[in-house]
Amino acid sequence: xxxxxxxxxxxxxxxxLAIFRxxxxxxxxxxxxxxxxxxxxxxxxxxxPATLSFHLKELLHAGLVVQRREGRSLIxxxxxxxxxxxxxxxxxxxxxxxxxSLSPCVPGRAEAECV
Amino acid sequence: xxxxxxxxxxxxxxxxLAIFRxxxxxxxxxxxxxxxxxxxxxxxxxxxPATLSFHLKELLHAGLVVQRREGRSLIxxxxxxxxxxxxxxxxxxxxxxxxxSLSPCVPGRAEAECV
DNA sequence: TCCATATTTTGACTATTATAAAAATAATGA
DNA sequence: TCATTATTTTTATAATAGTCAAAATATGGA
Numbered sequence: 001x002x003x004x005x006x007x008x009x010x011x012x013x014x015x016x017l018a019i020f021r022x023x024x025x026x027x028x029x030x031x032x033x034x035x036x037x038x039x040x041x042x043x044x045x046x047x048x049p050a051t052l053s054f055h056l057k058e059l060l061h062a063g064l065v066v067q068r069r070e071g072r073s074l075i076x077x078x079x080x081x082x083x084x085x086x087x088x089x090x091x092x093x094x095x096x097x098x099x100x101s102l103s104p105c106v107p108g109r110a111e112a113e114c115v
Numbered sequence: 116x117x118x119x120x121x122x123x124x125x126x127x128x129x130x131x132l133a134i135f136r137x138x139x140x141x142x143x144x145x146x147x148x149x150x151x152x153x154x155x156x157x158x159x160x161x162x163x164p165a166t167l168s169f170h171l172k173e174l175l176h177a178g179l180v181v182q183r184r185e186g187r188s189l190i191x192x193x194x195x196x197x198x199x200x201x202x203x204x205x206x207x208x209x210x211x212x213x214x215x216s217l218s219p220c221v222p223g224r225a226e227a228e229c230v
Numbered sequence: 231t232c233c234a235t236a237t238t239t240t241g242a243c244t245a246t247t248a249t250a251a252a253a254a255t256a257a258t259g260a
Numbered sequence: 261t262c263a264t265t266a267t268t269t270t271t272a273t274a275a276t277a278g279t280c281a282a283a284a285t286a287t288g289g290a
Contacts, residue, residue, distance in 0.1 A: 001132060008127035013248085014120055017209070024210050038267060051249055053268050058247095072257050072266045083214040087205055090198075094132070095139050099198040128278085153237060166279055168238050173277095187236045187287045 003063075004094075007086045010062035016055045018045055023065060023078040032068065035077030118178075119209075122201045125177035131170045133160055138180060138193040147183065150192030 011017050019041055028034025036044075042052045056076055059065045063082045068075050091097060126132050134156055143149025151159070157167045171191055174180045178197045183190050206212060 005127055005129055008123050012123035012127040021209055048250055080214045090202055094136055095198055099195045163280055
């Protein structure tokens with residue numbers, strides 16, 4: 001639950017959610033590919049460098065993004081597995097499957113319970 | 116996105132997430148049934164009345180729970196549709212389907228992208 | 231109407247979070 | 261090595277969130 005609270009807190013902020021969405025759009029499944037440089041995010045979202053850095057650290061700390069260096073740039077990339085962990089927690093643990101968006105697909109889940 | 120941030124903020128707190136989980140366990144699909152009285156939540160989670168009330172208002176404001184009166188008690192109940200809205204937002208909009216826990220079930224979603 | 235119960239609101243306080251300017255660090259190329 | 265670019269860290273400040281005692285409100289029953 002602590003992990004979930006940390007991840008939820010990380011996404012529960014306008015700027016950070018916008019950052020994460022931008023990173024999802026720039027995502028590539030291949031290791032070492034995809035993601036955005038801090039500077040690219042800063043100009044795309046019009047956020048002051050220090051402020052952006054603060055938010056990126058927050059997302060990093062929550063494990064929702066990973067960081068790699070490419071020359072002078074630090075590239076940030078969304079961590080799909082972490083995000084999956086969060087949605088899985090919300091749907092399966094928190095809601096016991098009763099609120100999953102894709103509920104009907106899962107065997108053993110009552111269709112009637114699917115919202 | 117504003118709605119999502121509000122909902123995420125509501126759940127991004129130990130006590131509130133615990134409240135919501137308790138309400139999910141006490142859920143019943145029928146209108147006017149299920150949920151927990153404020154007092155029941157307070158004793159179950161050992162939270163001071165005023166503090167609990169503050170958190171319940173937060174969840175109410177986020178639309179994640181609904182309230183009904185039964186005699187002297189106020190019964191709080193999780194709103195499944197709202198929770199579905201949140202998970203759907205995270206999976207479909209925020210992640211464009213790439214991080215859904217139940218991803219493979221949805222037609223048109225690439226199996227390879229499913230975590 | 232008066233009392234007891236259930237819960238919320240108010241108010242005061244502490245803690246955490248967000249912002250951004252300025253200084254520090256890291257990498258590259260001249 | 262020095263200048264340049266990219267980014268983080270430090271530091272200060274402002275804003276928001278969490279806690280809880282005490283007072284207020286709402287309901288039901290004697």
